[in-house]
Amino acid sequence: MSLxxxxxxxxxxxxxxxxxxADDLTVDRDDVDGLLSELDEYAVEQALQIADEADDAEITVVTVGPEDAKDALRKALSMGADKAVHVEDDDVHGSDVMATSLVLAKAVEKTGYDLVITGMASTDGVMGVLPAILAERLGVPQVTLLSEVKVEDGVVKGRRDGDAASEQLEASLPALVSVTDQSGEARYPSFKGIMAAKKKPVESLDLSDLDLDAEEVGLEGSWTAVDSADKRPERTAGTIVKDEGEGGKQLAEFLAGQKFI
Known part of the structure; x- marks a missing residue:
């Protein structure tokens, strides 16, 4: 049976x-280019390595986002994934991690899975909690922050490196794992992979396909909200300390005044 x-x-x-x-205090995505989160590239890489070791495996990449989010899927497909699922619905706009995890859980369940792989965090929100929340919604064990992953005989095994020690962890499939940026450099898509990605299937889903209501997601369905946001202050000119015999003393006084020492 295929993994x-x-x-x-x-x-x-x-x-x-x-x-x-933007005006609604969500990230303005129209005025800046987007791309596949770098930390998610490590997740795709680990999936490809696991698939290479398996007798039979199929890799599906799933994303939730606007039309342009297909670019992230194409990058993963060009790396070697087999197919993709894109959840696109205007009502998803503004979803926090709780609402996003709900949409992802429904999409993953609809796709069918034995092993779910994520990055350790996204490079925009950098919360790092979605893998655990997603595993809870799916009702499967989670083995997170792994720097090494392999699957053997229906069990996913991995190494989690901490400051003082490394742990060897495992869980029976189905399961969810997240991988760190120490898990192995992500491969660059080859020209052949880029061309092949254009022919790979990308399934589009909306909330109705996932049996979700608009009230469950988006700004309305989120558990958290941004109340206010201020622009970062403009950078001011630095303080120049001229050394005329008292430079060291002036520098120390400046650092002490800023509470740096």
Missing amino acids: RIVVCVKYVPDATGDRHF
């Missing part, structure tokens, strides 16, 4: 762009 691997990926604003909030 069904589902990788959850996110389309995020380019961190090098000028990111800011």
Whole structure:
């Protein structure tokens, strides 16, 4: 029986762009380019490595987002994933991690899975809690923050590296794992992979396909909300300390005044 691997990926604003909030205090995605979250590339890479070791495996990448989020799916498909699922619905706009996890859980269940793989966090929100919440919604064990992953005889095994020690963890399938940026460099899509990705199936779903109501997601269905946001203060000119014999003293006084020392 084929091993069904589902990788959850996110389309995020380019961190090098000028990111800011829209009028509704959600991230303005229209004025900045987007891309596949770098941390999710590691999840795709681990899925590909697991599939290479399996007798028979199929990798599906799933994302929730606007039309442009297909770019994230195409990147994953060009790396080697087999097919993709795109959940696109205007009512999803503004969903927090709780609402997003609900949509993802429904999409993953509809897709069918044995192993779900995610990145350790998204590069825009950087909350890092979605893998655990998603596993809870799916009702499967979670093995998170792994730097090494493998699947053997219906069991997923991995190594979690901490500051003082490394843990060896395992869970019976079906299960969910998240991987860190130490799990292995993600491969670059080849020209052949990029061309092949254009022919791979991308299924589009909306809330009705997932038996969800608009009130359960989006700004209305979210558990958290942004009440206010201020622009970062403009960078001011620095303080120049001229060393005319008292430079060290002036520097120390400045650092002490800023409570740096």
